[in-house]
Amino acid sequence: MSENPVRRRAPGMSPEERRAMIIAAALPLVAEYGTAVTTSKIARAAGIGEATVFRVFADKDELLDACMAEAMRPDHVVTELASIPLDQPLADRLAEAADALGAHLARMGTVAGALHSSGHRSGERGARPQPGSREASMELIGDAIADLLEPDEAALRLPAAQVSKVFLSLLFTRSTVLPTSQLVEVFLHGAIKEEEPA
Numbered sequence: 001m002s003e004n005p006v007r008r009r010a011p012g013m014s015p016e017e018r019r020a021m022i023i024a025a026a027l028p029l030v031a032e033y034g035t036a037v038t039t040s041k042i043a044r045a046a047g048i049g050e051a052t053v054f055r056v057f058a059d060k061d062e063l064l065d066a067c068m069a070e071a072m073r074p075d076h077v078v079t080e081l082a083s084i085p086l087d088q089p090l091a092d093r094l095a096e097a098a099d100a101l102g103a104h105l106a107r108m109g110t111v112a113g114a115l116h117s118s119g120h121r122s123g124e125r126g127a128r129p130q131p132g133s134r135e136a137s138m139e140l141i142g143d144a145i146a147d148l149l150e151p152d153e154a155a156l157r158l159p160a161a162q163v164s165k166v167f168l169s170l171l172f173t174r175s176t177v178l179p180t181s182q183l184v185e186v187f188l189h190g191a192i193k194e195e196e197p198a
Contacts, residue, residue, distance in 0.1 A: 019056045022046050022063070023070045030067045031110045034118030039063070064120050071111035074137040077104035081144035090152045094167065094184045097148055101141070101171050102180075142168055 013021065025046035029037045039060055043050040057063040080100040084093050145164035153160045170187060178186070 015056060018048075018052070019066070022048070022053060022056060023066050026063060026067050027070060027111065030064065031107075031114050034114035035060075035064065035120045036118055061120070064115060068111055068115060071108050072137070074104075074140045077101060078140050078144045080104075081141070081148065084148060086148070086151050090149070091181075091184050091188060093148045094187070095180050097145055097167075098171055098180045098184060101168075105172075138168070 022042065026037070026042045029042055029045060033041075039053050040050045042063070043053050046053075053063065057066065077100055081097055084096045084100075086093070088096075142161070142164045145167055146160040149156065149160035149163055156163050158166075167187060170183070
């Protein structure tokens with residue numbers, strides 16, 4: 001007589017882990033569908049039942065607000081910036097940083113645009129970002145850029161922290177007029193060509 005194997009359930013997730021998993025599954029759908037995304041579609045993408053979504057989020061609006069907050073979090077881009085090798089030339093480090101920041105801004109813009117254009121006003125029901133959160137995000141990103149500049153600080157006209165702020169202001173007001181490599185070149189060396197020695 002064979003024994004029936006005892007089935008064990010996978011270890012349960014904490015509410016925070018389940019929340020993070022649902023948001024991760026929802027983000028690409030929110031970016032694509034905006035508020036038209038259904039909680040059943042999000043649940044399928046997360047591999048859970050729809051009722052599980054509502055054990056973690058009071059309603060769909062709270063989930064959409066959480067997706068917007070996740071898209072705006074700076075820690076993903078700060079991790080990318082910290083992974084840029086410091087032994088590369090400064091121009092290469094800054095070009096990688098500009099691309100990482102561009103991708104971060106694009107993700108934020110995609111999610112915000114999808115939600116806004118489909119009628120969702122993030123934070124209307126009290127989930128507004130904490131005062132100073134934008135400033136705190138900018139400080140984290142600025143510190144990560146300053147870390148990339150530090151190996152070359154002796155060659156900079158200003159301290160790395162100030163150069164970082166100038167670089168970020170350039171990137172955040174940037175249009176697609178220049179490719180990243182040219183933007184970094186102008187930032188590092190100015191707009192005036194060096195005169196050829198006679």
